[in-house]
Amino acid sequence: MQKADAGLPAGWEVRHSNSKNLPYYFNESQKLSRWEPPPGTDTEKLKTYMAEHHSAPEIRPEAGGANGNPGNNGKIRASHLLVKHKDSRRPSSWREAEIKRTKEEAMSIILGHEARIRSGQTSLGQLAVSESDCSSARKMGDLGFFGKGDMQKEFEDAAFQLKPGDVSRVVETASGLHLIER
Incomplete structure (x- = not known):
């Protein structure tokens, strides 16, 4: 269900990289991963999916402090x-x-x-x-x-x-x- 909602070609899904804290695209059967969407992606569906499922709800000040913060x-x-x-x-x-x-x-x-x-x-x-x-x-x-x-x-x-x-x-x-x- 996630794959269809994301507009990705068959076999591809969106996963989350813990090291970079960003989503990426993965194909289980081919053992392929990539940062860019695979060819054949419905980019309009993907935009909607990513905005709903992989966006920060807000930028929290505690995640980095105020601009000009000493230190x-x-x-x-x-x-x-x-x-x-x-x-x-x-x-x-x-x-x-x-x-x-x-x-x-x-x-x-x-x-x-x-x-x-x-x-x-x-x-x-x-x-x-x-x-x-x-x-x-x-x-x-x-x-x-x-x-x-x-x-x-x-x-x-x-x-x-x-x-x-x-x-x-x-x-x-x-x-x-x-x-x-x-």
């Missing part, structure tokens, strides 16, 4: 929403086995997300759960704490310029297009 050694905490395109470093995600959209199409999508966030219709975290191409979507886009040198330069520069609670404009990296919330 974070210069690290900040941020969440993001990623929209990949066919020229991204890895043009696949938990949502799509092969991403074929152009960079221009990805930009149009992320600008629509940004407009919804800035208008107050939704939050970055709520939107990331179903729309982000990063596996952090399950955690409302939360990347946890990171310091200088931990992320791609463009991402890091933008994230460190934000004040806690601020959302960036679109940031382009080799991974794709991001909106970042510190």
Whole structure:
């Protein structure tokens, strides 16, 4: 029943990695596992399934403390929403086995997300759960704490310029297009 609800091809199921605290895809008969959905996945069914069954209900302050917490050694905490395109470093995600959209199409999508966030219709975290191409979507886009040198330069520069609670404009990296919330 879980397989049909998730929109995965026959033999595939969603499992949870304890080491990475993220869901992954597993085929028992073939003994195959992968982070991206297998070819033939119904991505719309999968998006709905993952949002219902594999998303953090909230980001708990005790899971990482307040931004600027002493003891974070210069690290900040941020969440993001990623929209990949066919020229991204890895043009696949938990949502799509092969991403074929152009960079221009990805930009149009992320600008629509940004407009919804800035208008107050939704939050970055709520939107990331179903729309982000990063596996952090399950955690409302939360990347946890990171310091200088931990992320791609463009991402890091933008994230460190934000004040806690601020959302960036679109940031382009080799991974794709991001909106970042510190």
